[in-house]
Amino acid sequence: MEAATMAYIAAGLCIMWGIAHIAATKAVLGGFGPLTIENERVLTMAWVGGGLTLVFIGALVLLVTLPLFETSSVAWLIYQACAGMLIVSTVVMLFTASRTPVIAMKLCPVVQIAAAVLLILASM
Numbered sequence: 001m002e003a004a005t006m007a008y009i010a011a012g013l014c015i016m017w018g019i020a021h022i023a024a025t026k027a028v029l030g031g032f033g034p035l036t037i038e039n040e041r042v043l044t045m046a047w048v049g050g051g052l053t054l055v056f057i058g059a060l061v062l063l064v065t066l067p068l069f070e071t072s073s074v075a076w077l078i079y080q081a082c083a084g085m086l087i088v089s090t091v092v093m094l095f096t097a098s099r100t101p102v103i104a105m106k107l108c109p110v111v112q113i114a115a116a117v118l119l120i121l122a123s124m
Contacts, residue, residue, distance in 0.1 A: 018054030
């Protein structure tokens with residue numbers, strides 16, 4: 001089997017499993033029984049974050065495997081994809097864990113946006 005074929009299969013598996021992971025969030029939370037709103041938010045963030053990470057890994061593999069891009073554009077694509085992932089993850093955090101009284105959870109969006117801005121600047 002060709003390396004590119006294996007990479008496409010791996011990307012598809014990651015993307016599909018990540019989407020399934022995200023789709024199962026409500027059922028997974030229900031399995032914990034009664035939760036405080038803070039615990040529900042943190043668990044939601046963690047579970048959705050895991051799914052988003054899987055989708056991101058699959059998308060990144062797909063992007064760098066496609067023969068449509070020159071080698072010089074690979075770094076640009078990776079920077080942009082990573083920045084996008086950081087931004088999406090930050091939006092999820094803003095609606096979940098960052099709304100808890102935990103200071104570290106409130107700092108995560110700030111750190112991630114700072115990293116995303118640096119990556120966007122690096123790709124220019």
